[in-house]
Amino acid sequence: MIVEIQHLTKIYESKLRVVAVDGIDLELEQGEIFGLLGPNGAGKTTTISIATTRTLPTSGTVRIAGVDVVRHPAHARRHIGVVPQFNTLDRSLTVYENLYYHCRYFGFSHGHARARSLELLEQFLLTERKDVYPAQLSGGLGQRVQIARAIAHRPTVLFLDEPSAGLDPQSRMAMWSAVEGLRKEGITVLLTTHYMEEADSLSDRVAIIDHGRVLALGTPEKLKQTYGAETVFDLKLKSREGLEAAVATLKARPDVRGAEATADGLRVMAVAQDGLLPDLVQEAARFGLRDLTIAEPSLETVFIHLTGRDLRE
Amino acid sequence: MNSSSNLQHGNSHASALDSGIFFKAFLGLLLRDLRVLTREFLPFLLRVGMQPLLFLFVFTFILPRMGGGNPLAAGGGKTDFGTIILPGLMAVAIMFSGIAAVALPLSSEFGITREIDDRVMCPLPLWAVALEKVCFSAMQSIIAALLVIPMAIYIPAVPVRADISNWFLLALVLVLASLLAGSLGLVIGSTVNPRQIGLVFSIIVVPITFLGCVYYPWAWLDKIKWLKIAVLFNPIVYMSEGLRAAVTPSIAHMPWWAILTALVFFLAALGRWGLKGFLGRVLS
Ligand SMILES: Nc1ncnc2c1ncn2[C@@H]1O[C@H](COP(=O)(O)OP(=O)(O)OP(=O)(O)O)[C@@H](O)[C@H]1O
Ligand SMILES: [Mg+2]
Numbered sequence: 061m062i063v064e065i066q067h068l069t070k071i072y073e074s075k076l077r078v079v080a081v082d083g084i085d086l087e088l089e090q091g092e093i094f095g096l097l098g099p100n101g102a103g104k105t106t107t108i109s110i111a112t113t114r115t116l117p118t119s120g121t122v123r124i125a126g127v128d129v130v131r132h133p134a135h136a137r138r139h140i141g142v143v144p145q146f147n148t149l150d151r152s153l154t155v156y157e158n159l160y161y162h163c164r165y166f167g168f169s170h171g172h173a174r175a176r177s178l179e180l181l182e183q184f185l186l187t188e189r190k191d192v193y194p195a196q197l198s199g200g201l202g203q204r205v206q207i208a209r210a211i212a213h214r215p216t217v218l219f220l221d222e223p224s225a226g227l228d229p230q231s232r233m234a235m236w237s238a239v240e241g242l243r244k245e246g247i248t249v250l251l252t253t254h255y256m257e258e259a260d261s262l263s264d265r266v267a268i269i270d271h272g273r274v275l276a277l278g279t280p281e282k283l284k285q286t287y288g289a290e291t292v293f294d295l296k297l298k299s300r301e302g303l304e305a306a307v308a309t310l311k312a313r314p315d316v317r318g319a320e321a322t323a324d325g326l327r328v329m330a331v332a333q334d335g336l337l338p339d340l341v342q343e344a345a346r347f348g349l350r351d352l353t354i355a356e357p358s359l360e361t362v363f364i365h366l367t368g369r370d371l372r373e
Numbered sequence: 374m375n376s377s378s379n380l381q382h383g384n385s386h387a388s389a390l391d392s393g394i395f396f397k398a399f400l401g402l403l404l405r406d407l408r409v410l411t412r413e414f415l416p417f418l419l420r421v422g423m424q425p426l427l428f429l430f431v432f433t434f435i436l437p438r439m440g441g442g443n444p445l446a447a448g449g450g451k452t453d454f455g456t457i458i459l460p461g462l463m464a465v466a467i468m469f470s471g472i473a474a475v476a477l478p479l480s481s482e483f484g485i486t487r488e489i490d491d492r493v494m495c496p497l498p499l500w501a502v503a504l505e506k507v508c509f510s511a512m513q514s515i516i517a518a519l520l521v522i523p524m525a526i527y528i529p530a531v532p533v534r535a536d537i538s539n540w541f542l543l544a545l546v547l548v549l550a551s552l553l554a555g556s557l558g559l560v561i562g563s564t565v566n567p568r569q570i571g572l573v574f575s576i577i578v579v580p581i582t583f584l585g586c587v588y589y590p591w592a593w594l595d596k597i598k599w600l601k602i603a604v605l606f607n608p609i610v611y612m613s614e615g616l617r618a619a620v621t622p623s624i625a626h627m628p629w630w631a632i633l634t635a636l637v638f639f640l641a642a643l644g645r646w647g648l649k650g651f652l653g654r655v656l657s
Pocket of ligand 2: 104105106145221222
């Protein structure tokens, strides 16, 4: 296991006692992209800070590539690349120099550092901006430079804390494909997010955390299966006369998990939608179907199932 | 360079390899600071040179030419003012560039931008990252101090009587004083937030330089006994006195062993305090 997090806890003792991380156990395999999904204050940043030697745990251990991060932080840092939650690019250096000196910090010679920086500029489509200062970069470009810098010394594990926070959809897609690209290089990625889509589409495995605890762990598909995430059909109807009978019939179907009358129509939760959709439409036609929305099973529905609250709350 | 499949790091045999990487990382940090400094080399020279330049110009060039009842007029005092303040100005230059090179950047890098992060994440123990800051600032302090010497030779109306015979003492005092200034910068930079740094400057840095035996030798405080004792707690005093012993030994100064002992003591104390503050800021 490339990352081993065992019984990790972090308690902030200030005016009020905050248990930021409450006994987290996680193991990451070499080369996987792992998502930590949780709402604000769940303990994502704290977990990453501990794993990247920036915060000392109250108890528990983290090993990166076999190196204990508390006992040998300087050593562990050689295996770690970090993209923090906020832009921490060196404002006194240009984009190129940010990469170049980062390489020098990790012991690269002048020639190697230079070659590596130019290579990264090309890989992340930043060559044109090589002499620009970070203050002049947009959020998306800055984030790209941060990722390039974080992997410049070829770390074993890359930590990305909320990599798409504050990015527009286009930059987010660019960032996602940059992370996808890392898969080819065999880098293990641990990313935190509170966007379900991001965790879902990018991660091989996901841990859902809240209040510093892991609530569920697995591939996005497995989580959706296990925690009974259903496709949700919302139908808006003109008339509600005789709707009770229709609800009862629907409930009797094996593929329907639940059905209920709502204020302006009908909601049906079902496992699979093949075959069900035509029947639903036919049934609803009698009541005058005005509108139909289908919500695919998602990690959001899993999260609601697990915590009883909305991820965005 | 570490390859991504390099997983066999035990803890025992890694240390020989470590020292090589530590050295290179330290060098990398120095190179980065050097790059930033060279980009602002002219402002740097102006910053460190302007104060002693003006000081020498006003007090040792203009005033002595005014004559009249002016005590600083040429031939008026028991000894010329230029010779008295040359070591003091060097001490001030060391002090101010130490603070400008460590406290100011550090306090903003610790601020909202957290620019220090990347350097903190390099494969060095944190104390070495702080040490690099102090060493680099010491280099600047030494340049700033040496810059004062030619000014003091060419500007004053009455030639300064500098007599640097003990080069070893000069080097030792310069290095210790510069590291001391850097450590003080570390203390201030890691404990004071950027908005208050101006205030700290006027209520701490300015008073300790003014009362740091910069404009007069410590021995001349005889008539004001309480002050003579009180300033012993001021590290700047030993910087000025040390430079006095090394650069203008004809002026009264403390014995060299007392100076060196005090410099080492203050360096250790401020260094520890600064390091503690630094660790407190980067580790939570
Ligand atoms: N330095 C600190 N001192 C005291 N409490 C802290 C500190 N840092 C974090 N906390 C608290 O620990 C808890 C977890 O914070 P953390 O930043 O890890 O959450 P997060 O999952 O990253 O949230 P977000 O999505 O907002 O980034 C929060 O309740 C937070 O207030
Ligand atoms: Mg966070």
